Amino acid sequence: MKKILISLLLLGLFLFHLRYMSRAFDWDSCVYALNIQKDRVESAFFNPHHLGFESSGLLYWKMVRSIYPTTDIMFFLRLRILSFSLFFLGLFIWIYYRLYKDFVLAIVLALVIQVSQAYWFYSLHNDTPLIHSCLMALLFLLTIYFLRKGLSKKHLFVLWIIQLFSIYFHQSNVIHFGMVPMAIFLSPNRSFGIKIRTIFVYLTCLGLATILSYLFVGFIILKRGLGPIDEKHFSFWMFLYAAINRWGTSLGEDKNYVLYFYRGIGDAFLVFQNVIPKFRVNLFDFQNPKHLPYNLNLLFWIFSLSLGILNFRTMWAKYKQEILILMFWLLPSIAFYTWWEGYFFEFWVGTTIGLWIFNSFILRSFRSESLPRFSNAILHSTYTFLFLFYFLTNFTFSTLPRSIGPKFGYTEGIQGPVEKLAEESIYK
Template identity: 90%
Template sequence: MKKLFIILLLLGLFLFHLRYLSRAFDWDSCVYALNIQKDRIESAFFNPHHLGFESSGLLYWKMIRSIYPTTDIMFFLRLRILTFSLFFLGVFIWIYYKLYKDFFLAVVLAMVIQVSQAFWFYSLHNDTPLIHSCLMALLFLFTIYFLRKGLNQKHIAILWLIQLFSIYFHQSNVIHFGMVPMAIFLSPNRSLGKKLRIIFIYLTCLGAATILSYLFVGFIILKRGLGPIDEKHFSFWMFLYAAINRWGTSLGEDKNYVLYFYRGIGDAFLVFQNVIPKLRVNLFDFQNPKHLPYNLNLLFWIFSLSLGILNFRTMWTKFKPEILIMFFWLVPSIGFYTWWEGYFFEFWVGTIIGLWILNSYILSSFQIKVLPKFSNAILHMSYSFLFIFYFLTNFTFSTLPRSIGPKFGYTEGIQGPVEKLAEESIYR
């Protein structure tokens, strides 16, 4: 019955999202679609920071056209992202339930993740953040699940594949190399020496596979060289997004990392406005509709994380493996993305998934053993309220407006091709 419920829930979510599928067009989503539309393997590997995104998209687009001849590429690419997000939610519900034996909590927590702004927006948008973020969350969940099962060689091989593909879908996921090694270190029935050997082999194989993949794509597929330092040089392709001043580590600007962090992660929970890093919280004008949702969101997380600090001993006793492995997920994410381009909410999709899972550990640590049903009811009601709050806010001010007619963001230099992409016959 539980599996049937999950299937019906995902079907309902699919139909709902299909009705309100994003019609937003921006530079990234259009360039990725155009790279796939060119139907050339060179274009599918043009972006070095996500080898798997356009290349798998090209295979998917070929499959779609072999089944149903169409030119509505953006629609079907959005459908691809939506399908993966729903697949993730289904797996999340099942694994979380298997781990913590609370099916209702698993469902409502998955729904809270779903209606958080960054996850919801990128579930309906042809862009890179969602797939690799979901892969990192699946890596965490399966790591915990397999650790409880004993973490045998088959489990480690599965985790290795998930982590490798997470790197293929976004280069930055190399920063999370410590998650599985920590699980290996925590695994029972192994000596310290054997654990260290397994960790060494795991990381060596992961590093070798990643490096060889980039060398193969760069030198063999794209025919890059090691001659003059120009656009044909391998290093220029490999570090494209660091080599162009427009992105990430660009020089000549003052960076307020605290403000960047708050703005990016704040937008990841609630409706984003634009890339201008400014605070929308105003506790001195608390009830003003312009500030109220952001005030409530900030206070909730301050209150929640404070509870976690106060009750850390209980959390540590109950969720020690989870906390240790999550440390290697969330801390590198927060540090790196704040430094890179913290004000863009796309970089915080995976982080908010991790924070919601952490939040569930915090609130679950306050459960009263002599009153388990009462404790569960409080927990379920809390997340149900959070679901309603985030759903109403983000649907009203983000999802609904972006589902009505084409919405054009930054498309400088590709206006013509973008207008053609926007003329999708399937919407007529």
């Protein structure tokens, strides 16, 4: 029965999102679509920081055209992202329910994740953030799930595959290498020496697979070399986004990390505006519609984190394993993405998923065993209210406007191909 309910929920979300599919076009989403549209392996591996995104997109596009001949590439690529988004939500509900035995909470928490701005936006957008973020969240959930079952070799192999593909879909996920090793440290029925050897083998295999994959793509598929330092050099391709001043500079030398962090994480929860870093919170003008949603969002997280600090001993007793593994996901993400390009909300998709999971641990730590139904009712009502709050705000000011007619962002140099993409017949 529960699986049927999850399926019906996902079907309803699919039809809703299909009705309000994004019509936004920006440089990244269009370039990725054009790389796939070229129907060349070289173009599918052009971007080194996400080997799996365009390459899997090319295979998917070939499959679509073999079944249904069409030229509406942007629509079907967005459909791919949406399908993966909903597939992850279904897995999230089921694994969270199996872990914590609260089916209603699993559903409302998944809905809150869905309507957070970054997750919602990139569920309807042909861009890189969503798939790799969902893979990291799936890695965390399955790590906890398998840890409770003993973390066998079969479990480690599944986690290894997920972690490798998370790196394929976004190079930056190498910073989360500590999640599974921490789980190995926490696993029962293993001596310290065996744990060290297991971690060594796991990380060595992960590192070798990643390195060999990049060497194969760079030297064999793209035919890069080690000759003169130019665009044909392997290192230029491998470190493309670090070699070009446009990326990772956060608008120059003077970086205000506090503003960049707040802007990125704030946009990931509520409607994003642009890349100009500034606070949109104004507690001295609390009821002003321009500030009210952001004020409420900030106060909610301050209140939640404060509750977590006050009740940390209980939370630690109940969720020690989860918190230790979660640290190896959230802390590297927050540190690296704040430094890299913290003001772009695309980097915070995975972090917001992790924060919502952490938030559920905080609120669940107050659950009273003597009053279970009352505690559950309070918890479910809280997340239902949050769902309605984020849904109404983000749908009204983001999803709905972007579903009406084409919206063009930064497309300098590719205006012609982008206009053709925007004229896809399926939108008419």
